[in-house]
Amino acid sequence: MAKxxxxxHVLASVLFIGPVAVAVSMFPxxxxxxxxxxxxxxxxxxSVRLLHRITQVYALLGIAVPVLGVGTAQVMGIIGxxxxxxxxxxxxxxxxxxxxxxxxGQQATVxxxxxxxxxxxxLGRAERALRLLPMTAGVFNLLWAVVVVMMVIxxxxxxxx
Numbered sequence: 001m002a003k004x005x006x007x008x009h010v011l012a013s014v015l016f017i018g019p020v021a022v023a024v025s026m027f028p029x030x031x032x033x034x035x036x037x038x039x040x041x042x043x044x045x046x047s048v049r050l051l052h053r054i055t056q057v058y059a060l061l062g063i064a065v066p067v068l069g070v071g072t073a074q075v076m077g078i079i080g081x082x083x084x085x086x087x088x089x090x091x092x093x094x095x096x097x098x099x100x101x102x103x104x105g106q107q108a109t110v111x112x113x114x115x116x117x118x119x120x121x122x123l124g125r126a127e128r129a130l131r132l133l134p135m136t137a138g139v140f141n142l143l144w145a146v147v148v149v150m151m152v153i154x155x156x157x158x159x160x161x
Contacts (some may be wrong), residue, residue: 002075013148016062019027023054023142028133031109042081044115052106066091075077077161087150094143101136105129 030047037044066088073079112126 002072002076002138005068005072005075006137009065009072012062016058017065017144019054019058020098021144023051023058023160024098024140026139027051027055027106027109028130028137031106031126031133033137034113035109035123045110048113052110055098055106059103073113079160080158081154083150083154085146090147094140094147097136097140097143102133102140103134105136109133138145142156147152 030051031045034045034048034137069091070079070088073081073084078084104130105114108129109126112123
């Protein structure tokens with residue numbers, strides 16, 4: 001059972017977290033290009049809307065990763081291992097970064113693109129959000145990279161590496 005759960009956990013992280021990481025990384029550049037397009041802003045924002053949708057859908061699907069991870073840890077009897085607790089905390093920080101910073105910043109940009117010509121306030125909000133999005137995207141991806149390294153190295157593990 002542990003091997004099945006571990007396989008599902010790894011598969012879910014590749015299939016669900018990978019697309020979020022890519023979409024989050026690509027979004028700021030595409031959003032700046034779309035906002036700079038002026039009157040053609042709404043039409044040029046198709047890729048921005050798609051990246052935002054990918055972020056939302058795959059983030060929701062990504063909930064399976066920690067759920068399967070905790071299930072795997074319980075079956076393997078390692079739920080109290082320090083490296084696993086650190087990984088869970090980092091995963092929670094990553095989810096918080098995504099939900100509290102990245103997705104709202106993306107949404108502000110999409111709202112500005114949808115507003116078109118009358119985008120005065122929305123455009124200002126989107127430009128402020130775009131200043132932070134590259135950094136928050138980097139933090140999100142860095143946290144996940146550290147979690148992956150923790151899963152592979154398992155520092156201090158009693159189950160061997």
